[in-house]
Amino acid sequence: MAKELWTVSEILEILKINKRFLSTLEQEEIICPDCSENDLDKVFCFTELEKLRVAKILVEDMEVNLPGVEVILRMRQSMIDMRKQFDAILGELARDLEERLEESR
16 A cells, blocks of 8 residues: 655655755745644645655756746646546547447447
8 A cells, every 4th residue: 555645754854855945845835734633743645745856856956946836836737637637538538439339330
C-alpha cells in the first residue's frame, strides 16, 4: 500500500529542503498541509509533495521567484485538470462509438 501522507520531517529529508523554504511556501499559500483536529503535526498529501518538488526545481535550478512559482503551479494544475477533462471526453466518445458499432452488427 502506498503512503498517503508525509510529515514535515519526512518531506525535509525526501526533498532535501530546509524548513524555512517549506514555511515560506506555506505562508505564501503555495502549498497547504493537511491538518486534522486531533493531529497537531502537519502532514502533506502526494499532491502537495509534488508541488513542493516542482517549487524546489523552479527556485533552485531555474531561479524563479515565489510569485512565478505560484503562477507556474496554478498553470500546471489547470493543464492537469484540462487533461483529465479531455481524457474523460475521449473515453465517453470511445464508449459511444463502441456502442454504435455493436448496434450496427
